[in-house]
Amino acid sequence: MFLIDQIYTIIQMIERIAISAKVNTVYVETILKIIGIAYIVEFASQITKDAGQGSIASKIEMAGKIIILAMAVPILTVLIEMILKMIPS
Numbered sequence: 067m068f069l070i071d072q073i074y075t076i077i078q079m080i081e082r083i084a085i086s087a088k089v090n091t092v093y094v095e096t097i098l099k100i101i102g103i104a105y106i107v108e109f110a111s112q113i114t115k116d117a118g119q120g121s122i123a124s125k126i127e128m129a130g131k132i133i134i135l136a137m138a139v140p141i142l143t144v145l146i147e148m149i150l151k152m153i154p155s
Contacts (some may be wrong), residue, residue, distance in 0.1 A: 100134050
C-alpha cells in the first residue's frame with residue numbers, strides 16, 4: 067500500500083512535466099500503460115517460472131511483447147513523422 071502512494075506521486079509528476087512540455091497526454095498515458103503491462107508480464111512470468119512452467123512463462127512474455135508493440139505503434143508513427151518533418155526535402 068505504501069508503494070501505491072509513491073507510484074501515484076510519480077505519475078502526477080510525469081503528467082505535470084508532459085503538460086508543461088506541451089506533449090499530448092494520450093501518449094504519456096499510453097507509455098504509462100506500457101510500463102504497467104511490462105511489470106505485470108514480468109511478475110506473471112516469474113510466478114510461472116517458479117512453479118516450474120518455463121514454457122508457459124515464455125508464452126506470457128511473448129504475449130506481453132506483442133501487446134506492448136501494438137500499443138506503441140501510434141507513438142512510433144508520430145515519432146517517425148516528426149523525424150521526417152525535420153529532414154530537409
